[in-house]
Amino acid sequence: MSNDLKNNLTKDIGEPQDSIFAKFVSGQISVPKLYDDTKAMAFRDINPVSPHHILVIPKEPIKGIASANEDQIEILGHLLWVAAEVARQQGLEPDGYRLVINQGFNGQQSVPWLHVHLIAGRKLNWPPG
Secondary structure (H helix, E strand, C coil), X not given: CCHHHHHHCCCCCCCHHHXXXXXXXXXXXXXXXXXXXXXXXXXXXXXXXXXXXXEEEECCCCCCHHHCCHHHHHHHHHHHHHHHHHHHHCCXXXXXXXXXCCCCCCCCCCCCCCCEEXXXXXXXXXXXX
């Protein structure tokens, strides 16, 4: 684990508007997208834990799943649909995949922007972590 990631896991991770994901959404930093619509985008994780490790993020800033409110129910469902759609497009359905949302310090959330990890391409262990 990188020192930057370790540091992020031991302190407040900041606010969504200051995150790298905000720069991806705004176009300030270009990222190769696997999926993109008006509500969400998907791209490969820069620190993959499996052969296929894709992140799905909302375009609106939500710090984490615990920060989501009732007005955001639609986008939460959309993120799961996008994850399944990306899995279909990438041919990951036959062997299966895992969707993960990390929340806060103990959940090892490292970026203050809600994101769904789509992890596939190898047999995953249970229980996780």
